[in-house]
Amino acid sequence: PALPALSIALSLAAVAPMARAQSPAPSPAADAPLALGQVARLAAERSAPARAARLRAEQADARVTQRRADLLPNLSLAAGESGRTFNTASFGLDIPTGVNPVTGRPNPPIFDPRGQVAGPVQLYDLRGRLATNLVDLGAVERVRAARTLASASDADADAQAEGAAATAAAAFLRAQRADAQLANRVADSTLAAELLAIAREQLRAGVGVA
Secondary structure, X not given: OHXXXXXXXXXXXXXXXXXXXXXOOOOHXXXXXXXXXXXXXXXXXXXXXXXXXXXXXXXXXXXXXXXXHHHOOEEEEEEEEEEEEEEHHHOOOOOOOOXXXXXXXXXXXXXXXXXXXXXXXXXXXXXXXXXXXXXXXXXXXXXXXXXXXXXXHHHHHHHHHHHHHHHHHHXXXXXXXXXXXXXXXXXXXXXXXXXXXXXXXXXXXXXXXX
């Protein structure tokens, strides 16, 4: 029976270093406690009210750019291509061809009087339009209003971030205080237990006061 037990022990001793090598080492940064400044910064960046206020501020900044576009020139381009055939009878034109000076007879008409199909003809259409407002007081006022709203939104985002940081800092300090109080109670309990053990030893030795 001793030989199987010895072989099992040797196998376990050989496997243990491999298991320790394959197991991931704990990250010291992941287990490290957060400081007060880190807690406040994380709350200011990731709390729901602060992030919502920051998104509203970004929306207000984008609205300023949108309103400013009313003061810029407006350029538009349009291009088109089409192909079609024409019936010359639909022109309604009687183009004189004159008389042949040699024969004295009228020259044949350019188009068949009964009409003929011409084409297909490719048509290309390219158009551009540039428009600008020399004076638009309404657009100027809209830009100013958008800028004022953006400034107010930025201030609100900063206030939300500061409020979240203050709330997180206060909660962190309360938790630290509770941990300190718990540690003090544990230390007091440990000291009381040690004093009780000393008193019992003195009683058993006959040197203590009952």
